[in-house]
Amino acid sequence: xxxxxxxxxxxxxxxxxxxxxxxxxxxxxxQLLQSEKLASIGQLAAGVAHEINNPVGFxxxxxxxxxxxxxxxxxxxxxxxxxxxxxxECAAVKTLKEQLDYAYLKEDVVSLIEETRDGVARxxxxxxxxxxxxxxxxxEWQWADLHKGLDSTLNVVNNEIKYKAEVVKExxxxxxxxxxxxxxxxxxxxxxxxxxxAIAERxxxxxxxxxxxxEVWVEVADTGSGIAPENMKRIFDPFFTTKPVGKGTxxxxxxxxxxxxxxxxxxxxxxxxxxxxxxxxxxxxRQAEAAAA
Ligand SMILES: Nc1ncnc2c1ncn2[C@@H]1O[C@H](COP(=O)(O)OP(=O)(O)OP(=O)(O)O)[C@@H](O)[C@H]1O
Ligand SMILES: [Mg+2]
Numbered sequence: 001x002x003x004x005x006x007x008x009x010x011x012x013x014x015x016x017x018x019x020x021x022x023x024x025x026x027x028x029x030x031q032l033l034q035s036e037k038l039a040s041i042g043q044l045a046a047g048v049a050h051e052i053n054n055p056v057g058f059x060x061x062x063x064x065x066x067x068x069x070x071x072x073x074x075x076x077x078x079x080x081x082x083x084x085x086x087x088x089e090c091a092a093v094k095t096l097k098e099q100l101d102y103a104y105l106k107e108d109v110v111s112l113i114e115e116t117r118d119g120v121a122r123x124x125x126x127x128x129x130x131x132x133x134x135x136x137x138x139x140e141w142q143w144a145d146l147h148k149g150l151d152s153t154l155n156v157v158n159n160e161i162k163y164k165a166e167v168v169k170e171x172x173x174x175x176x177x178x179x180x181x182x183x184x185x186x187x188x189x190x191x192x193x194x195x196x197x198a199i200a201e202r203x204x205x206x207x208x209x210x211x212x213x214x215e216v217w218v219e220v221a222d223t224g225s226g227i228a229p230e231n232m233k234r235i236f237d238p239f240f241t242t243k244p245v246g247k248g249t250x251x252x253x254x255x256x257x258x259x260x261x262x263x264x265x266x267x268x269x270x271x272x273x274x275x276x277x278x279x280x281x282x283x284x285x286r287q288a289e290a291a292a293a
Pocket of ligand 2: 193253
């Protein structure tokens with residue numbers, strides 16, 4: 001009897017220990033999910049920094065040239081003023097204009113200003129896309145235009161994609177969808193980056209959308225490597241990755257799966273090795289009262 005009691009006690013204790021371990025595992029998994037998020041934000045930031053750095057670079061150098069040109073312009077103007085005051089011939093001014101290459105200056109000032117304005121517009125657009133992508137000020141359920149989300153996400157990950165793939169948009173008609181836009185953008189980002197990674201040299205990524213009744217769908221199709229049949233069951237598992245260490249954490253699709261579930265939607269995949277992969281997300285247009293509360 002005592003023996004039974006003892007082993008019961010032991011079992012209970014084991015059970016408690018296991019509960020504790022499971023809890024710790026959950027905590028560790030949450031922490032990892034968090035760090036994956038940070039890692040992808042870091043990746044994103046690097047891409048955006050690159051995109052911004054380029055126009056800022058030539059804006060900076062243009063401003064340098066413009067400054068020089070303006071100084072020369074004032075030198076020429078001063079000479080004119082002097083000649084005017086003395087009522088003399090303008091021969092000195094003429095030489096000065098030649099020395100300072102006034103003809104070229106006149107042309108170049110216009111194109112420098114045009115180019116600079118273009119650069120500033122580019123930076124402005126990137127910042128706007130980033131704002132749209134992250135919805136920094138709104139992390140709530142709201143009615144959103146998924147095409148806008150797709151477009152701003154596309155611009156943000158453009159860096160990862162542009163050397164690999166041509167992006168084709170086949171957008172259908174979409175009503176506003178009740179969703180967490182920043183989280184859906186995260187899903188679009190994961191799918192787009194995966195598609196780009198699957199393409200070895202050069203390929204196509206097609207974005208299709210459409211609506212049927214009370215549901216909408218978004219497809220991300222690539223002409224990449226495809227997924228091996230034996231991996232199909234595992235791609236949504238946390239930490240499942242076929243990418244080399246340091247390249248993938250294997251959390252992109254499992255996070256995406258969680259986000260789509262939260263929206264009461266589903267995510268499906270079709271793939272053929274050597275031909276490509278299509279991910280399709282289907283979402284309800286409106287959330288049931290309790291869900292969106
Ligand atoms: N479009 C795709 N084409 C081919 N294989 C894919 C595609 N999308 C996902 N996979 C496979 O699914 C695996 C898991 O994808 P997931 O996005 O979860 O992780 P990952 O891309 O490896 O790493 P990360 O955490 O950086 O996203 C990938 O390693 C890859 O093998
Ligand atoms: Mg991924």
